[in-house]
Structure formats: structure tokens, C-alpha cells
Amino acid sequence: MHNPGNRRPVVLVTGAAGFIGSHVNEALLRAGCAVVGVDNFRTGRRENLRSALEAPDFTLREADVAEPGVLAAIAAEVRPAAIVHLAALVSVQESVADPDLNFRLNVQATHLVAEAARASGVARIVFASSAAVYGEGAGEPLRESDLRTPPISPYGAAKLASESLLLGHGASYGITIRCHRFFNVYGPRQDPRSPYSGVISLFAREFSAGRPVTIYGDGEQTRDFVSVHDVARAVVLAATRPGLASGAANICTGRPISVNRLAAIFGSLVPGASAPRREPARPGDIRHSVGDPSRAAADLGFGAEWAVEKGLGELAGTRAA
Numbered sequence: 001m002h003n004p005g006n007r008r009p010v011v012l013v014t015g016a017a018g019f020i021g022s023h024v025n026e027a028l029l030r031a032g033c034a035v036v037g038v039d040n041f042r043t044g045r046r047e048n049l050r051s052a053l054e055a056p057d058f059t060l061r062e063a064d065v066a067e068p069g070v071l072a073a074i075a076a077e078v079r080p081a082a083i084v085h086l087a088a089l090v091s092v093q094e095s096v097a098d099p100d101l102n103f104r105l106n107v108q109a110t111h112l113v114a115e116a117a118r119a120s121g122v123a124r125i126v127f128a129s130s131a132a133v134y135g136e137g138a139g140e141p142l143r144e145s146d147l148r149t150p151p152i153s154p155y156g157a158a159k160l161a162s163e164s165l166l167l168g169h170g171a172s173y174g175i176t177i178r179c180h181r182f183f184n185v186y187g188p189r190q191d192p193r194s195p196y197s198g199v200i201s202l203f204a205r206e207f208s209a210g211r212p213v214t215i216y217g218d219g220e221q222t223r224d225f226v227s228v229h230d231v232a233r234a235v236v237l238a239a240t241r242p243g244l245a246s247g248a249a250n251i252c253t254g255r256p257i258s259v260n261r262l263a264a265i266f267g268s269l270v271p272g273a274s275a276p277r278r279e280p281a282r283p284g285d286i287r288h289s290v291g292d293p294s295r296a297a298a299d300l301g302f303g304a305e306w307a308v309e310k311g312l313g314e315l316a317g318t319r320a321a
């Protein structure tokens with residue numbers, strides 16, 4: 001990959017073996033980039049990399065990006081045009097249970113990414129931020145400037161702190177920083193075995209096993225569900241499009257979908273599906289969360305293309321196969 005005749009831009013992807021990372025690798029390869037994926041398999045899986053590892057322009061480095069010097073050494077060797085930083089402790093609940101670990105994996109690691117970029121002259125960083133940066137009642141729909149109320153978890157706080165760290169580095173050292181606030185991402189390879197998995201991967205597993213899904217509360221709580229295919233496309237745009245300025249943007253659809261609606265769509269896709277079970281509402285469950293997608297449209301030319309009906313159809317088909 002690193003011979004001088006290969007003129008493909010190299011993109012370094014942290015968290016490459018994860019759910020989102022595995023789709024990002026493939027989208028970058030399709031866009032003509034060479035990809036160096038970094039992962040320590042904390043939550044990622046080798047099988048997620050099956051397709052990428054078949055590509056001659058993909059290489060894997062098994063490494064911990066929260067360990068000082070590790071990513072800097074890789075960046076110094078491969079000289080990437082951009083770093084896509086997805087590696088993280090991804091569970092809000094785990095960040096509450098272990099805020100020290102959250103700090104190490106979600107704040108220190110980001111600082112080390114910024115420093116690796118500075119030392120190796122990397123021109124651009126794309127960072128996986130989250131809708132968790134927004135506090136309760138921040139806005140409906142949520143706009144990027146709706147930050148008057150603070151994040152309600154160590155995870156959300158770490159994502160917001162990471163955005164600031166990166167933007168400060170970018171302004172000081174001439175690195176373009178794109179912070180993508182992903183909303184509720186879903187799609188193939190999302191791991192339903194995690195107790196913190198998104199509702200769509202849990203529903204897909206239960207429906208395909210012929211078991212009833214559980215709906216907490218009245219089921220009218222809404223989220224902005226965005227397909228991982230759209231998310232990967234937004235990352236590729238941010239990593240490769242010339243002339244982008246630094247900034248944060250929601251990566252979302254702008255369309256609220258209720259949990260009842262998800263269950264109804266799955267029910268129509270899976271013949272003979274059982275009726276949902278109802279349980280009392282869970283404390284702390286946010287009622288509504290939907291993003292305003294207009295900044296990503298203006299900055300990146302990005303708009304979500306996957307309607308949730310299509311995305312759930314893909315999952316129902318994937319599981320039936």
C-alpha cells in the first residue's frame with residue numbers, strides 16, 4: 001500500500017472493526033481511498049472486517065489508540081491524508097458506571113488523535129460525535145447551536161469535550177475538523193448481544209426469532225434513526241470533499257419515528273410476528289429526540305437517503321438469509 005506508485009489517498013480509521021467503522025472502511029475503499037484500520041477489538045469484531053480485508057488497499061493494525069504514542073507512530077509511518085476517529089467507549093451506561101474509563105477512551109484518546117495529526121501534518125480529522133452532546137429539552141428539532149443545557153451523561157460530556165479539543169487543535173495547527181453528531185444509527189452488523197444495543201437491532205433479533213418485542217411506556221417516544229449506509233457516506237464526504245471548513249453537523253434524517261411505528265413496520269415485514277409486550281416506561285428515557293439535518297446539507301451536500309422502511313427491510317432480509 002505504501003509504495004510511491006500508489007497515489008490513492010490514505011485514510012486512517014480508528015474503531016475500524018466496529019459497527020460503523022466496518023461500513024466506513026468499505027465506503028472509503030469504494031471511493032478510491034486506501035484505508036489503514038486501527039482497532040483493539042474491545043467491542044469490535046473480526047468478522048466485521050471480512051470484506052475489507054479482501055481489498056488490497058486495506059490494512060489492519062491491532063492497537064489501542066488510548067495508549068500514548070501508539071497512534072502517533074502509526075500516523076508517522078502511513079502519513080494519512082485524513083484520520084476518521086470512531087474508536088470509543090460507546091455505551092452511555094458504561095460511561096456512568098466507569099467515568100475514569102470514559103475519560104481515557106473518549107477524551108484522552110481524542111487528544112492523542114489530535115496530537116498524532118499535528119505531528120504528522122494530517123490535514124483533516126473526522127470525529128464521531130453524538131446526539132448525546134445535547135442536554136434535556138435542548139430543542140426540537142435539535143440544531144447544532146442548541147447547547148445551552150449540558151449533556152446528561154459522562155459519555156455526552158466526553159463527546160462535547162472532544163469536539164472542543166479537536167476544534168482548538170484545528171484552529172491552532174491548520175487541521176480541518178469535521179465533528180459529526182450521529183443520531184440513532186442502525187443497520188447490518190450492529191451487535192444485538194450488547195445489553196445497550198439500539199432498539200432496532202434488538203427488535204430485528206426478536207422478530208427474526210419469532211419472539212415478541214418489549215415496548216416500554218406508551219411507545220410514542222420518538223428517535224431520529226439514521227442508516228449506517230447514510231452515516232458512512234457522510235463520513236466519506238467529510239474525509240474527502242475538497243474545501244471544507246471546520247465545524248460540527250448533525251448526521252440525522254430530521255424525521256421522528258416512534259417505537260410503536262418501528263414495531264408496526266417490522267410486524268408487516270415478518271409474517272406471523274407476535275404482538276409486542278408492554279412494560280412500564282423506563283426512568284430517564286428521553287421522550288423525543290430528532291435532529292435538524294440542514295447544516296450537513298449546506299456544508300457537506302449530505303442528505304439521508306435511506307427511509308426507515310427500507311432500512312428495516314434490509315435487516316429483515318439480512319436476518320432471514
Ligand SMILES: NC(=O)c1ccc[n+]([C@@H]2O[C@H](COP(=O)([O-])OP(=O)(O)OC[C@H]3O[C@@H](n4cnc5c(N)ncnc54)[C@H](O)[C@@H]3O)[C@@H](O)[C@H]2O)c1
Nearest residue numbers: 015017018019020040041042043044064065087088128185
Ligand atoms: N451507533 C450509534 O448509534 C452511535 C451514535 C452516536 C455516536 N456513535 C459513535 O460512533 C463511533 C462508532 O460507534 P459504533 O456504534 O460503531 O460502536 P462499536 O463499539 O461497534 O465501535 C467502536 C470501535 O472502537 C474500537 N475501540 C474502542 N476503544 C478503542 C481503543 N482504545 N483503541 C482502538 N480501538 C478501540 C472497538 O473495538 C470498536 O471496534 C463511536 O465513537 C460512537 O460513540 C455511535
